[in-house]
Amino acid sequence: MSNGVQEDFSLAALRAGDKAEFARLVEAYSAVIYRLALKMLENSQDAEDILQETFIKAYRALPGFDGRSSLSTWLYRIATNEALMLLRRRKQVEVSIDEPVDNAEQDGEPLQIVDWCCMPEEELMSSEARKYLDEAIDTLPQSLRVVFLLRDIEGLSTRETSEVLGLSEVAVKTRLSRARLRLRELLSGYFGGRMLRPAEAEGEIS
Amino acid sequence: MERKECCKLLSSLSEYIDGELGDEICHEIEHHLSGCDNCRIVVDSLRKTVYLYHATAAPPAVPDDVRQRLFHSLDLDEFVKRQV
Numbered sequence: 698m699s700n701g702v703q704e705d706f707s708l709a710a711l712r713a714g715d716k717a718e719f720a721r722l723v724e725a726y727s728a729v730i731y732r733l734a735l736k737m738l739e740n741s742q743d744a745e746d747i748l749q750e751t752f753i754k755a756y757r758a759l760p761g762f763d764g765r766s767s768l769s770t771w772l773y774r775i776a777t778n779e780a781l782m783l784l785r786r787r788k789q790v791e792v793s794i795d796e797p798v799d800n801a802e803q804d805g806e807p808l809q810i811v812d813w814c815c816m817p818e819e820e821l822m823s824s825e826a827r828k829y830l831d832e833a834i835d836t837l838p839q840s841l842r843v844v845f846l847l848r849d850i851e852g853l854s855t856r857e858t859s860e861v862l863g864l865s866e867v868a869v870k871t872r873l874s875r876a877r878l879r880l881r882e883l884l885s886g887y888f889g890g891r892m893l894r895p896a897e898a899e900g901e902i903s
Numbered sequence: 904m905e906r907k908e909c910c911k912l913l914s915s916l917s918e919y920i921d922g923e924l925g926d927e928i929c930h931e932i933e934h935h936l937s938g939c940d941n942c943r944i945v946v947d948s949l950r951k952t953v954y955l956y957h958a959t960a961a962p963p964a965v966p967d968d969v970r971q972r973l974f975h976s977l978d979l980d981e982f983v984k985r986q987v
Contacts, residue, residue: 720974720982727973728963745969749976756977806910812944814951821951827959849953850960874917881945881952 704768711759719759723752726769729851730776736846737780739835747783751776766860773853773861777843784839809882811889821888833883837876844869845876908935909942920950 704725710718730751734744754775762771820826834842847858848869855873859866912932918924919932936943965973974983 716979717982719977720979723973723977723979724982727970728965731965731969732961732963741969745972748965748969749973752973752977806906806913807941807945809948810941810944812947814947821955822959826955830955830959849956870918871914874914877917877949877953878913880956881949884952884955885948 706768708762708764712762714756714760719756722755722768726772727752729769730772733773733776733846733851734780736834736850737777737839737843738783743780743783747776747779750779754779767857770853770857770860773847773851773857774863777847777861781839781843807878807882807885809885809889811885811892813885813888813892816888816892820891826887829887830884833880833887836883837879841872841876841879844872845880848873849877909939912942913945916946916949920946920953 706722706725707715707718711722727748731744731748734747734751735741738744738747751772755772758775762768766774834845837845843862844858844864847853847861848855853861855866855869858864858869858873862869864872912935915924915928915932919929924932936946971983974980
């Protein structure tokens with residue numbers, strides 16, 4: 698067990714239950730944990746529950762924290778486990794949110810071949826486009842979504858993401874690739890449509 | 904268009920845009936892209952997709968009331984006041 702300082706926190710103080718040090722930890726990581734939970738659960742009340750549950754569990758588990766992974770990776774792991782458990786519980790009662798089967802065969806070759814990259818940035822990042830970007834993430838099955846969120850939104854490395862999710866690095870890369878290709882497909886449909894008929898373009902995801 | 908080659912490359916493109924592939928496969932991809940407009944568009948739009956998500960990601964923030972309740976649930980009320 699390492700007793701050193703990690704990410705500017707004293708592990709010894711955290712393990713000993715020092716409240717001031719724990720408050721600093723909450724201060725440092727609550728915002729990223731909340732953002733991740735919001736994107737995973739698409740619901741602010743659920744996200745708040747997961748946020749609280751994550752730090753309650755962390756406080757209880759800190760005395761046994763071995764310091765092998767970083768504190769941030771460890772917190773992300775608690776949060777994603779909590780969020781996935783919540784989703785699994787939901788699934789038992791709400792059949793309608795059943796995820797598509799995680800099957801590579803579903804991902805065919807790219808269908809949308811539209812060169813929308815040269816559209817002006819203000820159009821690519823308009824508030825309507827941002828809304829579409831968010832909705833596109835929500836269409837991803839959770840197994841791909843959580844990898845995309847950790848890698849491309851939270852900025853974790855492949856190795857950190859594999860630690861958080863307990864997946865191999867190869868599995869992380871494969872899922873990230875599939876998530877990005879699906880999003881590219883959706884964005885190409887959306888921006889391609891806007892290029893062709895900018896005045897009347899609609900942004901629904903079918 | 905050599906469709907087989909396009910499909911073969913597809914699964915490598917995500918790592919390609921991250922710059923995580925070895926020289927040999929990068930060279931192979933670039934050689935293919937120089938002669939395949941469709942794949943070039945897929946690579947460009949894939950790169951742009953990732954860029955847009957990076958560029959538009961909401962800065963992490965916890966609304967004030969959520970933050971108050973979080974500190975309260977952790978019995979840390981004495982510490983939340985200092986931050987406001």
